[in-house]
Amino acid sequence: MTAPTPASDLRIALFATCFNDTMWPETPKATVRLLERLGCRVEFPTEQTCCGQMFTNTGYAADALPLVRRFVDVFGDYDAVVAPSGSCVGSVREQHRMIAEGDETLMSRVDEVAPKVYELSEFLVDVLGVTDVGAYFPHRVTYHPTCHSLRMIRVGDRPLQLLRAVRGIDLVELPGAEECCGFGGTFAVKNPDVSIAMGSDKARNVQDTGAEVVVAGDNSCLSHIGGILGRQRSGVRTMHLAEILASTEGDPA
Incomplete structure (x- = not known):
């Protein structure tokens, strides 16, 4: 190695x-x-x-x-x-x-x-060979693996390794995590009904976890999921992985 x-x-x-x-x-x-x-x-x-x-x-x-x-x-x-x-x-x-x-x-x-x-x-x-980046984020969080990161560049469980090492975090598994959220860039424009249906399924799974925050490595997908969660007045926030990993006790996200 x-x-x-x-x-x-x-x-x-x-x-x-x-x-x-x-x-x-x-x-x-x-x-x-x-x-x-x-x-x-x-x-x-x-x-x-x-x-x-x-x-x-x-x-x-x-x-x-x-x-x-x-x-x-x-x-x-x-x-x-x-x-x-x-x-x-x-x-x-x-x-x-x-x-x-x-x-x-x-x-x-x-x-x-x-x-x-x-x-x-x-x-x-x-x-860099690190999984514990010194982050602190005392909230209930669930992780959505985006399609391109999962299937194209195959990041695997690297984001989860990093999240598990965050102090104070309550990381909960997302049901149907590997299912697409329905954004897909222009797919959401060309196939709005299918996109909304897929996003609604994802939003429901997020809410079922009881998470305060849904995190992912792509803001494009988070914008889609967050839009649906927002219209449902769910109270669930979306955050990029970088923002959680950058959060510390002295400089909280």
């Missing part, structure tokens, strides 16, 4: 993702606070933009190509790129090479950069 890499030895970039930057800026901020607390030096390249997933998933590969080029240009010199989004990391690692096909130079650059792109829990557990 490869020994964990000392945090201070890595040049790390934060890939905030456009969805987080626009709608959920506290999540990338929490990611930076957490990584810096663990001794990492984190940079935020201001030239970063979208990973191109929205174009790719809807069949506009040609429109995604400039974003792939920008991604390798912006992040190519870093030792690691960390993103609080399994969905966007999945796009970089699984779709960028497909988009680059036909351009040998770009394909080669994607092959160099994509393996250095990590979802937050992967980076913490696999690269």
